[in-house]
Amino acid sequence: MFARLPLTALRTFESAARLASFKGAAEELCVTPTAVSHQIRALEELLGVSLFERLGRRVSLSADGERLQRSLHGAFLEISRSLESFQPVGRDDSLSLTTTPAFAALWLIPRLGRFYRTHPQIRVRIETSNGLADLQRDASIDLAIRCGFEEFPQLLRFPLMSEHFCAYGTPQLLASLPEAGVELINVAWTTPQVGELPSWEDWNAAIGEDWVAQAARRDYPDEHYALQAAISGQGLVLASSVLASDSVATGLLQPYRSDVTLPGPQYRAVCVPGRERQPAVQAFLRWIEKEAAAD
Known part of the structure; x- marks a missing residue:
């Protein structure tokens, strides 16, 4: 049943597809890049489709290549797990x-x-x-x-879990609000997102307090840093309810205007x-x- 399966070519293709590199596949499989190229070409001729788009020295998967890579990854993973089941019991x-x-x-x-x-x-x-x-x-x-x-x-x-965004500050800071001298802590988002994350402009539109628009802002490159800045009393932070949950539970932070929340992703x-x-x-x-x- 499986005698005609081109296992060497399929393993070569899986490596090249995962690494997006014929050279990388050659190094992983301990063969030459020419050998990898020959195996890929033979597999393409067997299937009658192009599996890669050659872009100079770079390669990227074609639509057919992506379809084959998805099925092969799962199949090889199952084989790998089956072999692991024969290893001695008791290992971590x-x-x-x-x-x-x-x-x-x-x-x-x-x-x-x-x-x-x-x-x-x-x-x-x-x-x-x-x-x-x-x-x-x-x-x-x-x-x-x-x-x-x-x-x-x-x-x-x-x-x-789904999150929502709320403004948080220390209990001492919240006791003095609202006042124009409070700074807003902002996250300069670096995480790739398809949709839009809430901003202070969105929160200001929802809360409608004039002092928010006039407040100075401080940018931090990560939510972790922004929350730590808020915990130290530097200002209000617009943060995820998920990430702020432990700080709220321990009393380090409290929500300001908890009735005003903005929806976030899941x-x-x-x-x-x-x-x-x-x-x-x-x-x-x-x-x-x-x-x-x-x-």
């Missing part, structure tokens, strides 16, 4: 995830101890970046936790189809969905 399980620095520091890390207490055998490796990781190309990442308006049609999506966990069946990923998804529901 692990998973790797990527998320934003702010979500990791302000929400995930403070709660992760509860996961380790119930799953001491699982190791979680966290990578942080404000850029979006391409899970279909980077096989080293099992799971991504993101907040945004993207649909991620090629990935499995697990809704976690936090979701996403993964390549097939990864959700990995035991460590299954356990983590069950745990984080329970934590999100509790919030």
